[in-house]
Every structure is written in C-alpha cells, then in structure tokens.
Amino acid sequence: MSEPIESFGKHLKAIKTGLKYLISPNRITVYYPEEYIELPTGYRGLIRYYPEKCIQCSLCAMICPAGAMKMYRTREDKKGRPGVNYQRCIFCGFCVDICPQNALEMTKVHDVAFKQLEEMIFTPEKFSQEPVSPVVAEGAKKLKTVIDEERGLRHEPA
Amino acid sequence: MRVMNIEGIITWLLKIVLSPQVFAPIVFPGLLTALMVLLIIIWAERKIAARVQMRVGPLYVTRRLGGVLQMLADGARYMFQEFIIPDSADKTPFVVAPVMALTLAIVPFAFIPSAPGFVPIKSQYSLPAVLALISTIPLSVMLMGWASNNKFAIQGAVREAFMGLAYEAVVFLSALAMGLLYGTLDLEEAVTKQWLPGLLLNPIAAFTFFVGMVMSAGKLPFDIVEGEQEIVAGPYVEYSGIIFGIGMGLAYLKLYSLTLIYSILFLSGWNPVITPLYSIYPGLAGIFLFIKSFLLMLFIVFLRAVYGRYRLDQALRAGWRVYLPLSLIAVLLSIFLRVVNIV
Numbered sequence: 334m335s336e337p338i339e340s341f342g343k344h345l346k347a348i349k350t351g352l353k354y355l356i357s358p359n360r361i362t363v364y365y366p367e368e369y370i371e372l373p374t375g376y377r378g379l380i381r382y383y384p385e386k387c388i389q390c391s392l393c394a395m396i397c398p399a400g401a402m403k404m405y406r407t408r409e410d411k412k413g414r415p416g417v418n419y420q421r422c423i424f425c426g427f428c429v430d431i432c433p434q435n436a437l438e439m440t441k442v443h444d445v446a447f448k449q450l451e452e453m454i455f456t457p458e459k460f461s462q463e464p465v466s467p468v469v470a471e472g473a474k475k476l477k478t479v480i481d482e483e484r485g486l487r488h489e490p491a
Numbered sequence: 492m493r494v495m496n497i498e499g500i501i502t503w504l505l506k507i508v509l510s511p512q513v514f515a516p517i518v519f520p521g522l523l524t525a526l527m528v529l530l531i532i533i534w535a536e537r538k539i540a541a542r543v544q545m546r547v548g549p550l551y552v553t554r555r556l557g558g559v560l561q562m563l564a565d566g567a568r569y570m571f572q573e574f575i576i577p578d579s580a581d582k583t584p585f586v587v588a589p590v591m592a593l594t595l596a597i598v599p600f601a602f603i604p605s606a607p608g609f610v611p612i613k614s615q616y617s618l619p620a621v622l623a624l625i626s627t628i629p630l631s632v633m634l635m636g637w638a639s640n641n642k643f644a645i646q647g648a649v650r651e652a653f654m655g656l657a658y659e660a661v662v663f664l665s666a667l668a669m670g671l672l673y674g675t676l677d678l679e680e681a682v683t684k685q686w687l688p689g690l691l692l693n694p695i696a697a698f699t700f701f702v703g704m705v706m707s708a709g710k711l712p713f714d715i716v717e718g719e720q721e722i723v724a725g726p727y728v729e730y731s732g733i734i735f736g737i738g739m740g741l742a743y744l745k746l747y748s749l750t751l752i753y754s755i756l757f758l759s760g761w762n763p764v765i766t767p768l769y770s771i772y773p774g775l776a777g778i779f780l781f782i783k784s785f786l787l788m789l790f791i792v793f794l795r796a797v798y799g800r801y802r803l804d805q806a807l808r809a810g811w812r813v814y815l816p817l818s819l820i821a822v823l824l825s826i827f828l829r830v831v832n833i834v
Contacts, residue, residue, distance in 0.1 A: 337813050347797050347798070348794075348797055350797070351543050351793065351794075351796050351797035352793075354542065354543040354544075354545075354796075355539060355542055355543050355793065355796070358542040358543070358545065359545050360542075360545050360546065360547065361545045362545065362546050362547055364547065364550075
C-alpha cells in the first residue's frame with residue numbers, strides 16, 4: 334500500500350516541475366526565419382572558392398573522399414579549376430585543409446535549398462561566388478548563444 | 492398590421508431561442524460553446540506543451556494572436572479532404588458510427604444545468620442520465636473500430652472497451668458518492684446543497700472522479716487508445732477528412748461535458764451567482780460554471796506536457812486496483828458524512 338502513496342508524491346512533484354516551466358518558460362528555440370543563431374567559428378557550411386589564389390594543383394579534387402570535387406577543364410585551360418557537386422559533398426573540409434594557397438574556405442551558410450538536383454552542381458564560376466543564406470538576405474535578426482548559469486542556453490541579439 | 496405581424500414573429504423566435512430547451516443545448520453550454528472550446532482548448536494544449544517543452548508551438552496562423560486560429564485552419568483542411576471508405580470496410584456502420592458518436596457526445600448537454608433553474612430537461616436523475624449518455628460513446632467508438640476492418644482499428648477499439656469499463660466504474664462510483672452525500676441525483680439540487688465545495692467535503696471522490704475523467708477523455712497519461720508509435724490513430728485509423736476531425740474532437744467534447752459535471756459536483760457549480768447577469772438573462776449566470784470547467788480543462792491538457800503514456804495493463808491495474816477501491820472508500824466516506832449529518 335505504501336507504493337501508491339509514495340508514487341502519489343512523485344506525481345505531485347512531476348506536476349510541480351511542469352508548472353514551473355509553464356510559468357517561467359525556458360525556450361531554447363528561436364523564431365528561425367525572422368531570427369537566426371550566429372554559428373561558431375570553424376562551422377563547416379557551403380564552400381567558397383577564390384580563383385585568384387588558386388594555383389590549379391587539383392589536390393582538392395584528389396583528396397575529396399566523396400568524389401564531390403572535380404576539376405573542370407576547358408580548351409584554353411588544360412589544368413582546370415575546381416567545381417563541387419553538393420549532392421555528394423559531405424562537408425568534411427578536407428579540400429579546404431589540403432589547399433596550399435587557402436583558395437578554398439568554409440563559410441557559415443548552411444540553410445540553402447535547391448529546387449532541382451542539377452542546381453546542386455556548382456561549376457567553377459558559380460563556386461567562386463559568395464554563397465548567400467536566404468534568411469540573412471531577407472534581413473533576419475542575428476542572435477548569439479550565451480551560456481547562463483541558471484537557465485542553461487540563452488539567446489541575445491548580437 | 493403587417494409590421495406588427497413581423498414583430499410578433501421575431502419575438503416568438505426570440506422566445507424560442509432564449510428558452511432553456513433551445514438555448515442550453517445549442518448556445519451555452521451546448522454546441523456553439525463546445526465548438527469554441529474545442530478550437531481554443533486544442534490550441535491551448537499544443538501551446539502549453541510547447542511552453543513546458545521549451546518550444547514555441549503553433550504560431551503562423553494569426554501570428555499576432557499567437558496562432559489561436561490554428562485549429563480553424565486544420566479544420567478547414569480536414570473539411571476539404573477526401574473522405575475515403577475502404578473497400579474492406581463494413582460501409583453502413585463505418586459511416587454511421589462517427590455521426591452517432593458525435594451525437595452521443597452532444598446529447599448530455601440536454602441534462603446539464605448551467606444556472607439555477609436553467610436546464611433543458613429537468614429530471615431527478617440528471618446525474619446518472621448524463622453519465623449514462625457519456626458512457627455510450629465508447630460503444631460507437633467500438634463500432635467504428637469494428638466497421639473499419641483493420642488490425643489497428645480493432646485493437647484500438649478493444650483498448651477503448653477495456654479503458655471504458657475501468658474508468659466508468661470509478662466515475663460512476665465517485666458520482667454515486669456525491670449523490671449519497673447530497674442526498675440527490677439532480678445536478679441542480681446538488682449545487683444548492685454545497686455549503687462548502689464538494690472538493691473539500693469529499694476529497695477522495697473528487698480525486699477519483701478527476702482521474703476517471705482524464706481516463707475517459709483519453710488524455711495523457713491514459714492516452715492508450717491512440718498511439719502514433721504502435722497503433723497509429725487506433726479506432727480512427729481508417730477515417731479521413733472531416734470524420735477524422737470528429738474523432739479528434741470527440742475526446743475534447745467528452746472532456747468538456749465531464750468537466751462541467753465535475754464543476755457542478757465538486758466546485759459548487761455556478762456559485763457565486765452574479766445577480767445582475769441573472770436578472771438580464773438566466774443563461775448568462777452560468778459564466779462561473781464555464782470558467783471553472785475551462786480552467787479544469789486547461790489543467791488536464793497541461794498534463795500532456797508532464798506525463799508519458801501508461802501501457803494498457805498498467806492503466807487497467809491502476810483503474811481496478813487503486814482507483815476502484817479508492818472510489819469505494821469515497822462512498823463509505825460519504826455515508827459517514829451523511830450519518831454525522833454534515834450536509
């Protein structure tokens with residue numbers, strides 16, 4: 334008989350905890366399309382290519398474990414320049430690491446959608462343009478994550 | 492002469508609409524109020540759960556009002572969805588059962604008084620009548636499950652039957668305890684007998700009735716008949732379109748009528764009566780009854796954020812081994828209180 338009485342107290346405790354969060358909510362999500370969280374340094378998003386730094390060594394295409402990076406050759410340019418297929422890319426960052434000239438860079442853009450699979454293949458021309466996050470382009474507010482001793486995570490305007 | 496006639500017709504219509512026999516089941520506390528409650532309570536349930544679980548909840552339908560019209564949008568979506576009758580289903584009961592369930596969920600409002608002297612059907616036995624009507628809803632739910640001719644649906648229907656038996660015994664006994672205590676089975680008289688709220692007079696009955704009510708409405712932690720991870724929507728699994736919406740709303744309608752009864756039996760009903768409102772129109776004096784039952788419903792839907800689900804056997808064990816004896820104790824307590832003549 335003591336078990337039901339004991340569990341009754343536990344039920345009350347659970348309800349109390351629930352009420353505590355109901356009265357002072359500790360929201361950890363953000364209103365995403367209107368606000369976005371600033372990503373940490375070293376975040377591996379879409380890759381940006383700087384053609385002026387590139388020495389066309391094709392190391393990036395060789396190191397790529399997913400076979401996503403490919404050298405695009407033309408008649409005038411026999412060495413070729415890298416392009417990436419985001420259908421295959423696993424965002425491991427090996428190409429960025431191996432590049433001797435730092436001609437490749439990982440940006441923080443991660444929230445891009447493609448309407449067709451063909452759009453995910455980036456030729457060197459497209460690859461050398463700055464990737465744009467649609468949310469940032471629409472003027473969303475930037476938030477930064479702050480660790481609060483009492484509440485845990487908190488978001489403040491950055 | 493002609494103008495007089497039209498005026499006469501209008502007053503006649505007004506008299507019909509404002510008579511308790513029409514106003515109570517159709518406007519308050521009946522159908523229209525129930526639909527409003529349905530729209531708001533489902534939104535509130537999602538919003539409360541989201542608050543406790545550190546999320547935002549429904550928002551983008553009427554952003555300024557916090558997404559309160561979300562359910563209207565969902566309802567419109569259900570309304571225009573195709574209603575599919577499966578080939579293997581037993582067609583007549585498949586169509587009739589949900590309609591019957593909804594009707595049975597609304598009929599109890601005919602017996603529930605909302606203000607002193609304001610009841611559509613005045614009866615000495617309104618309490619057992621309401622409970623009996625509410626307890627017939629599982630029958631039509633079982634019919635839904637059976638007619639669907641689907642494994643999940645039949646399993647859900649059987650679970651509904653198990654749960655139905657378990658909670659009905661508890662709800663009936665705790666209601667009987669209150670009936671004994673007040674010496675009447677008339678809901679209207681029960682309110683006048685409460686010099687203290689029934690919650691304080693017989694707390695055991697109040698507790699068991701509360702648990703039975705949560706079980707009956709299938710709210711968490713007794714959300715056993717439906718379960719996305721095992722039997723999908725239970726008895727409603729084969730239904731689509733607006734009938735699926737009815738299946739969803741059914742539990743809330745049941746909860747609404749049960750919370751009204753709870754407020755009448757345990758929270759001293761419509762007292763304190765606001766006299767100016769009563770003198771304008773008796774039906775308006777039920778506002779406190781509505782507020783009490785609405786707050787109670789908010790608390791019950793809040794439980795969703797606190798609890799996980801019980802298994803069927805755990806819920807049945809709790810129902811038969813804990814709450815049934817407790818409700819019997821409540822009856823004994825009522826008899827004792829009656830003997831010492833406290834009410």
